[in-house]
Amino acid sequence: MLCHFASNIAIDAIWNLRETLRELLRIHRDGQSNWTQKHQALQRDLTQRPIEGAAGMAKKRELRELKQHIFNLQDQLTTMEHQFAQDSTAQPKSAEAKIVQIRA
Secondary structure (H helix, E strand, C coil): CHHHHHHHHHHHHHHHHHHHHHHHHHHHHHHHHHHHHHHHHHHHHHHHCCCCCHHHHHHHHHHHHHHHHHHHHHHHHHHHHHHHHHHHHHCHHHHHHHHHHHHC
């Protein structure tokens, strides 16, 4: 009789776990489907009515990229000027010789 009682308790516990798991999975599935529906609705709205500030954001991004490009070019110019200054101070006689040869 004691064995029968213990097995009934185990069966009830398994049943309760099964029902709890089923309920949790239902809640999760409902949440996932709600999220999917909201995401699809948002995507539909964005294609039908683009965000009003998107054009301004694109212009700001373009301006930021242009400023970065200008900065990179200025950095390259500074580097080349520095290299040119080092080359001209390292070999002043050869530069003068080239000038004389061109004039002659």
